[in-house]
Amino acid sequence: MQEVFIEGGLIRKLWPVEAHAYRDHLLRLDADSRRSRFGGAVSDEMIRSYAATLDAAETIIHGFYVDGILRGAADLRLIPPATSREAEAAFSVERPWQSHGVGSALLERCLLAARNRGIKLMHIACLSENHRMQQLARKFAAEFSFDFGTVVGKVQNPRPTPLSLMRELVTDSHSFAAACLDFQARLLRPAAPAADGTQPEGGTASAGAQNG
Structure with a gap:
């Protein structure tokens, strides 16, 4: 149950354990x-800080991988308290993809x-000129309101x-197996600098919204 592109x-x-892959994707x-993903200009340091503060309990990220490298991501963040039953979503895809x-x-x-987490409303925020994201959300029956140059779906x-629930369980099991294979493949690759110019973590392993 993995879509092939x-x-x-x-x-x-x-x-x-793959937070570094998300960081490097955002830096690329x-x-x-980058402006479409974050709603404005952000520095490399801000991106590093953002990726480092991911809360696994409240954040679910799905990624698009090509040859073991993260090239796109969907970032779903639950909005506290849990009783709100709401979440925010943001998307990013590197330009060639x-x-x-x-x-x-x-x-x-x-x-x-x-x-599957009982979320009733999922907010998708994007700039008003980001027509690609708006068209994408409309495909899934989103309704938009405009406020100060920002579109909230x-x-x-x-x-x-x-x-x-079974669909997610099956995809999670496949995802975990794929992550293990990616990790093993990185161990066998020569070391390469990360996207921000630093050396990858772990010695021999390489570190690894706009919308589609």
């Missing part, structure tokens, strides 16, 4: 994609994760079902 890419969930975004259906697949996984999710 160009160049053998696949969608899978990220695990806490071009200026326009945009407009290939990656964003749609990431959003679909994000909706499944939100549904709310997606109503149905209740979880045994089938939806």
Whole structure:
């Protein structure tokens, strides 16, 4: 149950030990994609800080991987308190992989994760000129309101079902196996600098919204 795209890419969930891969992906975004993802210009240091503060209990990230490298991500964050039943979602895809259906697949996984956690409203915030994100959300029945140059989409999710829970369980098991294979492959690669110019963690292993 992993969608296959160009160049053998696949969608899978990220695990806490892969925070560095998410950081490097965000650092690789071009200026326009970075602005679309964060709603404005952000520095490399801000991105490093953002990636370092991920809360595994309240954040679910699905990634688009090509040859073991994260090229796109859907970041779903639960809004406290838990009784609010709301979440925020943000998407990022590196430019060479945009407009290939990656964003749609990431959003679909994000909706499944939100549904299985009882989320009733998923907010998707993007700049008013980000028409690609707006069109993507509208494909999933989002309704938009405009306020000070920002578009906020709310997606109503149905209740979880045994089938939806099983779908996520199966994809999670596949994702964990794929993550293990990626880790083993990185151990066998020559060391390479990370996206921010630093040496990768672990010696021999390489570190590893705009929308699709």
